[in-house]
Amino acid sequence: MHAVIIGCGRVGSSVAKQLAAEGWDVTCVDEDENALARLGAWKGGFVVGHGMDKDILEAAGAGEAEAAVVATDGDNSNLVIGQILQRRYGINCVVVRVLDPARAEFYARLGLRTVCPTQTAISTLTEAVRACEVPVPQATS
Amino acid sequence: MYVIIAGGGKVGSNIARSLIEMQREVTILEQRRDRFAQLEAEFGHAAMLGDATEIAVLERAGIERPPDLVLAVTGDDEDNLIISQIAKEGYGVPKAIARVNDPRNQQHFDLLGITETVCATSGLLALVEHEVPEHGLVRLLELRREGLEVVEVQVVADSPAAGKRVAGLSLPDGAQLVSVMRNGVAEIAVGETVIRPGDQVVAILKPGVEDRLRRALVG
Numbered sequence: 001m002h003a004v005i006i007g008c009g010r011v012g013s014s015v016a017k018q019l020a021a022e023g024w025d026v027t028c029v030d031e032d033e034n035a036l037a038r039l040g041a042w043k044g045g046f047v048v049g050h051g052m053d054k055d056i057l058e059a060a061g062a063g064e065a066e067a068a069v070v071a072t073d074g075d076n077s078n079l080v081i082g083q084i085l086q087r088r089y090g091i092n093c094v095v096v097r098v099l100d101p102a103r104a105e106f107y108a109r110l111g112l113r114t115v116c117p118t119q120t121a122i123s124t125l126t127e128a129v130r131a132c133e134v135p136v137p138q139a140t141s
Numbered sequence: 142m143y144v145i146i147a148g149g150g151k152v153g154s155n156i157a158r159s160l161i162e163m164q165r166e167v168t169i170l171e172q173r174r175d176r177f178a179q180l181e182a183e184f185g186h187a188a189m190l191g192d193a194t195e196i197a198v199l200e201r202a203g204i205e206r207p208p209d210l211v212l213a214v215t216g217d218d219e220d221n222l223i224i225s226q227i228a229k230e231g232y233g234v235p236k237a238i239a240r241v242n243d244p245r246n247q248q249h250f251d252l253l254g255i256t257e258t259v260c261a262t263s264g265l266l267a268l269v270e271h272e273v274p275e276h277g278l279v280r281l282l283e284l285r286r287e288g289l290e291v292v293e294v295q296v297v298a299d300s301p302a303a304g305k306r307v308a309g310l311s312l313p314d315g316a317q318l319v320s321v322m323r324n325g326v327a328e329i330a331v332g333e334t335v336i337r338p339g340d341q342v343v344a345i346l347k348p349g350v351e352d353r354l355r356r357a358l359v360g
Contacts, residue, residue, distance in 0.1 A: 080219045110226075
């Protein structure tokens with residue numbers, strides 16, 4: 001099973017290592033060759049280049065991939081690259097990191113599997129406050 | 142007519158100026174403060190500060206009305222793609238025109254259904270090729286939706302078409318001559334039109350028959 005990870009930062013590299021540990025054949029793509037260091041002792045593939053570049057995607061094995069994770073530092077780049085992987089290469093499992101909750105929701109409605117860490121943080125933080133044992137404030141009317 | 146322009150650089154600001162002169166209602170969005178200050182000084186309330194890929198910013202600009210036209214003309218192709226998609230698929234904007242900064246990204250706009258695009262680099266390249274007749278066949282215009290293209294061919298003395306009537310040419314299926322330009326004057330090509338060396342012949346054709354058309358005209 002082949003997976004392509006676009007954007008090998010903190011998130012992308014960690015996802016890559018986990019999937020590799022679970023037996024996936026993983027190739028990472030990043031514009032910065034130094035990102036390879038984040039992967040530690042890495043047996044998978046690594047391609048230096050931009051995820052909008054067709055040659056780079058193909059060098060990373062997008063044509064044969066069963067799954068793709070897109071997690072560069074740009075929401076719009078992620079959304080475009082995710083759609084390219086889904087539509088041009090027919091990858092069914094494409095997961096896209098989008099920091100802006102509004103865009104994440106919009107593209108989820110269009111059929112893209114978006115993950116929004118900001119929304120997760122909002123929910124988690126709100127829940128954490130609710131879980132604190134402090135007197136419930138009176139709602140002001 | 143209401144137009145939202147995303148991107149207030151040279152392209153966006155000049156289009157805004159022209160549209161306002163034509164009495165159109167315009168909002169121009171720019172996220173850089175320095176550029177926005179200039180736009181505001183010139184266009185007043187028609188200028189708005191913000192990232193046009195943010196849905197809330199587009200809504201403040203009135204994307205829900207919806208506008209008749211959205212122009213995505215930032216210097217960033219990903220942004221232009223996302224703006225066009227949100228406008229068309231999210232808000233039913235009837236027409237979105239996107240600027241393609243890097244011609245290699247054209248394929249992504251096509252793939253994602255953003256069919257109305259303008260790429261200055263490709264346009265300039267076509268003009269350069271226009272000046273280089275040795276290239277044989279020059280693409281003047283691509284009609285994507287129609288699946289047709291308009292090309293120009295320079296006929297020379299030893300071309301098989303030289304001296305022949307248009308009706309006497311064996312053109313491939315899916316290609317037809319449109320006009321013949323001689324000494325700077327263009328004539329519509331009809332069956333009786335005779336092709337001469339030095340003529341610039343314009344043809345309309347289906348993609349894929351370019352080589353056969355070239356062989357039929359110039360060998």
